[in-house]
Amino acid sequence: QQQVKQSPQSLIVQKGGISIINCAYENTAFDYFPWYQQFPGKGPALLIAIRPDVSEKKEGRFTISFNKSAKQFSLHIMDSQPGDSATYFCAASSSARQLTFGSGTQLTVLP
């Protein structure tokens, strides 16, 4: 049972462009929504996270937008750089429970 659906599976963006990755969830008990960045051959690393009491969180070029009523959240990467090329995972969890991950998006930023 896939509780977090992520799209697109792959994304190609020109340098300086905006990368947008979307996720949708089903479990209304989820109360923590992180995004992870993974480079080839490495483990995922936490990029940015949000809780449902806010609709947006920004850290540098990375922004999470959260729509509680639609049960959707998205990652926006502004001024995308070739160094941002990686696989991005959204995830969700409820209190004291483990993370459930989306299927991942492979982002390629062209120079």
Next chain:
Amino acid sequence: DGGITQSPKYLFRKEGQNVTLSCEQNLNHDAMYWYRQDPGQGLRLIYYSQIVNDFQKGDIAEGYSVSREKKESFPLTVTSAQKNPTAFYLCASSLSGTGGYGYTFGSGTRLTVV
């Protein structure tokens, strides 16, 4: 520096063999997790442990076994019953009772059947 160490980085298994993947953490985390990563399928939970000497099956536990004899260690055995073991295996840890907050991942072990 605190972190999670997975070893080996690469592992090759012959048909019918059991192999054990190591995961050690010095973060003083109570909870530890094993995930399997396949292309296009994200991270799927194999087993998790919230406390020493206790662990629970995740979504894809068949063909795998774990132990949690020490807080710092959570080894994963891929048994011969796992018919398609070739994958990238990730270990993670977190403070217990915090949900997904504070997950830290290791660098992974790539297992290949030869």
